[in-house]
Amino acid sequence: MQSTSMKRRVIGIDISSDRTTLAVVDVRGNIIAQSYFVTSSYPDINEFTARLTEEVIALAEANGGYENIRSLGISCPSASIVSGCIENPPNLPWKGVIPLQAMLRDRLGLAVAISNDAHVAAMGEKIYGSAHGLKNFIVICMGVGLGSCFYSNGISHEGTSGYAGEIGHTCVIDHGRKCGCGMEGCLEAYVGANGIVQTAYELMAESGKPSLMRDIEHLTPRIIKECCDKGDELAIEVYRRTGYLFGIGLATYASIVNPEAIILTGGIAHAGDWLIEPTQESFEQHVFHNMRGKVKLLVTELDDHERDVLGASALAWEVPEYSLFK
Amino acid sequence: MQSTSMKRRVIGIDISSDRTTLAVVDVRGNIIAQSYFVTSSYPDINEFTARLTEEVIALAEANGGYENIRSLGISCPSASIVSGCIENPPNLPWKGVIPLQAMLRDRLGLAVAISNDAHVAAMGEKIYGSAHGLKNFIVICMGVGLGSCFYSNGISHEGTSGYAGEIGHTCVIDHGRKCGCGMEGCLEAYVGANGIVQTAYELMAESGKPSLMRDIEHLTPRIIKECCDKGDELAIEVYRRTGYLFGIGLATYASIVNPEAIILTGGIAHAGDWLIEPTQESFEQHVFHNMRGKVKLLVTELDDHERDVLGASALAWEVPEYSLFK
Numbered sequence: 001m002q003s004t005s006m007k008r009r010v011i012g013i014d015i016s017s018d019r020t021t022l023a024v025v026d027v028r029g030n031i032i033a034q035s036y037f038v039t040s041s042y043p044d045i046n047e048f049t050a051r052l053t054e055e056v057i058a059l060a061e062a063n064g065g066y067e068n069i070r071s072l073g074i075s076c077p078s079a080s081i082v083s084g085c086i087e088n089p090p091n092l093p094w095k096g097v098i099p100l101q102a103m104l105r106d107r108l109g110l111a112v113a114i115s116n117d118a119h120v121a122a123m124g125e126k127i128y129g130s131a132h133g134l135k136n137f138i139v140i141c142m143g144v145g146l147g148s149c150f151y152s153n154g155i156s157h158e159g160t161s162g163y164a165g166e167i168g169h170t171c172v173i174d175h176g177r178k179c180g181c182g183m184e185g186c187l188e189a190y191v192g193a194n195g196i197v198q199t200a201y202e203l204m205a206e207s208g209k210p211s212l213m214r215d216i217e218h219l220t221p222r223i224i225k226e227c228c229d230k231g232d233e234l235a236i237e238v239y240r241r242t243g244y245l246f247g248i249g250l251a252t253y254a255s256i257v258n259p260e261a262i263i264l265t266g267g268i269a270h271a272g273d274w275l276i277e278p279t280q281e282s283f284e285q286h287v288f289h290n291m292r293g294k295v296k297l298l299v300t301e302l303d304d305h306e307r308d309v310l311g312a313s314a315l316a317w318e319v320p321e322y323s324l325f326k
Numbered sequence: 327m328q329s330t331s332m333k334r335r336v337i338g339i340d341i342s343s344d345r346t347t348l349a350v351v352d353v354r355g356n357i358i359a360q361s362y363f364v365t366s367s368y369p370d371i372n373e374f375t376a377r378l379t380e381e382v383i384a385l386a387e388a389n390g391g392y393e394n395i396r397s398l399g400i401s402c403p404s405a406s407i408v409s410g411c412i413e414n415p416p417n418l419p420w421k422g423v424i425p426l427q428a429m430l431r432d433r434l435g436l437a438v439a440i441s442n443d444a445h446v447a448a449m450g451e452k453i454y455g456s457a458h459g460l461k462n463f464i465v466i467c468m469g470v471g472l473g474s475c476f477y478s479n480g481i482s483h484e485g486t487s488g489y490a491g492e493i494g495h496t497c498v499i500d501h502g503r504k505c506g507c508g509m510e511g512c513l514e515a516y517v518g519a520n521g522i523v524q525t526a527y528e529l530m531a532e533s534g535k536p537s538l539m540r541d542i543e544h545l546t547p548r549i550i551k552e553c554c555d556k557g558d559e560l561a562i563e564v565y566r567r568t569g570y571l572f573g574i575g576l577a578t579y580a581s582i583v584n585p586e587a588i589i590l591t592g593g594i595a596h597a598g599d600w601l602i603e604p605t606q607e608s609f610e611q612h613v614f615h616n617m618r619g620k621v622k623l624l625v626t627e628l629d630d631h632e633r634d635v636l637g638a639s640a641l642a643w644e645v646p647e648y649s650l651f652k
Contacts, residue, residue, distance in 0.1 A: 087616060088615075088616070135486075136483075136485055136486045136490075148582075150582075152478035152479070152481070152483045153478070153481055153483065153484075155478070155479055157462075157478045157479070157483075157583070158479075158584075159462055159583060159584025159585070160461075160462045160584050160585060160586045160620075161584060161616070161617070161620070162584070163584045163614060163616050163617060164462075164582065164583055164584040165582060165584075166581040166582065166584070166614040166616075166617075167581070167582060169581055169614045169615075170577070170578040170581050170582070170612075170614075171574050171577065171578065171612050172500075173500065174498075174499065174574065181614075181615055182615065183611075183612065183615075248497050248500065251496070251497065252496040252497065252578060253582060255492040255493070255495055255496050256476075256490065256491060256492065256493060256496070256579060256582055256583070257483070257485060257490055257582070258484075258485020258486050258487060258488070258489045258490040258491075258492070259485065259486060260486045285509075286496075286497050286509065288489060288492040288495045288496075288507075289495070289507055289508065289509075290413060290414070290487070290489050290492075291487070291489060291492075294486075294487070
């Protein structure tokens with residue numbers, strides 16, 4: 001009988017609103033094989049779990065055997081490492097509280113760890129990216145949502161219920177824009193993908209200036225960025241306003257955490273200097289004076305998808321192999 | 327020769343703008359003896375250090391002997407546990423960067439630890455107060471300044487340079503009130519002692535209502551609180567506005583840290599329900615929805631002075647006895 005200590009591989013799983021990616025990863029962080037399927041094809045959580053279970057088994061069998069898989073690590077928005085559940089996810093097809101950790105553990109007989117996408121991204125940055133060797137740092141995940149995670153004394157700060165880092169839902173303008181979460185003036189309502197597009201429409205309405213954006217039916221942050229690249233003044237102003245408020249939010253975060261660096265990840269982070277320069281300027285203007293000029297603002301050097309699946313695999317290595325018997 | 331392991335006492339020192347308190351403390355946290363002197367009598371840092379050195383020796387000699395003192399722990403505003411220095415303190419008589427840890431270590435031949443008042447207060451609450459047994463919590467120090475400290479996974483989060491927790495200098499109103507730190511709209515400019523008084527003057531100017539506050543030459547938060555106790559509507563409104571903004575600031579802090587509890591300490595915290603009720607209401611309105619109703623907002627049960635000197639003594643026990651030879 002094979003000793004469990006011989007199990008030299010884990011499976012990292014990244015569940016996002018568009019697709020669910022799986023990767024078999026070895027102890028050195030080499031991706032042996034990957035597969036994926038479309039998340040939204042499974043609006044029923046039981047069907048999703050059944051498909052994910054099949055995919056885990058098939059990927060393992062095709063790559064060294066299921067018996068060599070030590071554990072699973074899962075990255076998923078709105079997941080809590082404390083409860084092992086996905087809780088009221090706004091951007092996924094499923095509602096309520098979903099005990100995915102227990103569901104997969106029971107179906108597969110493997111130890112499973114689950115945490116939210118921002119916490120897994122931070123783990124990926126810590127092991128494979130710009131946060132390597134840092135003890136106190138912040139990772140911001142910029143997409144439709146605005147998530148984050150910070151490390152304290154070299155350890156991920158999860159908080160009491162695993163929800164630490166909810167910078168997206170902190171109030172940056174009192175009685176400001178309505179946010180998807182129900183509150184007003186949340187940072188995400190200005191710096192999330194939809195918020196950036198809303199700023200563009202507001203600016204076009206209040207300004208008489210011509211703009212390439214006026215001819216485009218469905219604006220996205222990427223299209224606005226392309227308009228910036230072509231010198232469009234209104235588009236540049238969109239990212240200037242976004243960066244101003246983002247800088248305030250990051251300055252508040254940094255004044256509380258006093259990090260060595262803030263690492264920006266996710267699609268919006270790749271808007272480049274159109275976003276980063278006004279953000280940096282506003283950040284320095286609003287951060288506690290003893291930290292001014294001392295916090296590095298970085299854009300990730302990793303591919304976001306690869307980092308998330310590697311981060312999830314790192315989470316899998318951290319879970320005790322026998323945790324399934326608890 | 328006496329073994330160092332016999333040294334069963336430490337001295338905790340609390341330096342504040344009004345007075346400097348020293349206490350000889352045993353391993354069980356019993357205060358054996360205390361003394362104090364007026365901080366502002368020593369506007370020269372070298373004279374202050376000379377007086378503090380004399381006071382340490384005299385207090386030790388009178389209470390079991392200097393040879394039984396293991397180490398010193400110091401609580402001081404604007405001090406960094408990382409650098410061992412007091413750095414640009416706005417509310418103390420001395421300017422610039424003062425290496426107090428090294429100065430006292432060299433004069434006394436004892437191991438010395440120094441940290442800022444909020445971090446020491448949090449240590450005091452963790453060991454002796456409401457934070458006993460908690461792993462993730464926030465302590466807020468409310469006085470002229472608005473300081474704080476939080477614990478992450480049971481350990482004090484100091485940050486990269488020892489300045490974590492600067493909630494007082496986070497922007498709560500964009501382009502708001504000028505703060506003493508040079509920035510605009512800082513939380514401290516509304517919730518610090520001077521900010522509360524300024525709100526009172528602003529309210530009296532904009533309202534035609536009668537108020538007991540109009541007859542008082544030098545308003546303080548305590549006097550405003552006493553006017554509240556007498557049913558003064560404008561005074562009640564002062565704390566209502568203060569609590570509204572304070573609730574936003576605490577909600578941001580909690581959404582980032584996801585604590586079990588927030589413990590309020592310092593003079594302003596004792597304004598009681600006039601402050602706490604509007605703060606709680608605004609907090610619940612602005613905190614991330616998955617944390618709503620789950621964060622305890624508490625006022626310290628300890629005497630602030632005693633806690634700070636006990637917290638400083640706890641810091642003294644944490645410093646390695648031989649750190650002076652490093």
